[in-house]
Amino acid sequence: MSQSVPPDLALVLKPLLGVVRAVRAVLLVLIALHGVALFMFSQGSLPGLAVMAAIWWGLGRLIDVAPKALSSAAPGVASGVEPLQERLRQVAQQRTTGKKKQP
Numbered sequence: 001m002s003q004s005v006p007p008d009l010a011l012v013l014k015p016l017l018g019v020v021r022a023v024r025a026v027l028l029v030l031i032a033l034h035g036v037a038l039f040m041f042s043q044g045s046l047p048g049l050a051v052m053a054a055i056w057w058g059l060g061r062l063i064d065v066a067p068k069a070l071s072s073a074a075p076g077v078a079s080g081v082e083p084l085q086e087r088l089r090q091v092a093q094q095r096t097t098g099k100k101k102q103p
Contacts, residue, residue: 010070017066024059031056 031052038044 013066014070017063020059020063024056024063027052027056027059 031049034044034049034052038046038049
């Protein structure tokens with residue numbers, strides 16, 4: 001199942017990867033604190049620690065996979081823009097030559 005990501009979606013998601021990295025770092029600190037509380041002070045739960053670790057791993061996997069998926073949209077950006085640029089050139093030429101539609 002290899003679907004390409006729409007170019008506009010790729011442009012929106014790229015900055016969010018930085019946010020995911022920050023969230024992952026904060027989650028790692030919380031995992032460490034929860035682990036210390038669980039094993040040193042017998043406060044907390046092992047399933048809660050496991051869920052946080054699974055989320056941390058999942059975010060890491062997302063960070064690894066997302067750039068590959070978003071880079072597949074990069075060629076689509078150029079090909080999607082070319083027809084629009086050509087249409088803008090045509091409109092600009094019509095304005096410079098003074099052609100006007102007759103009613």
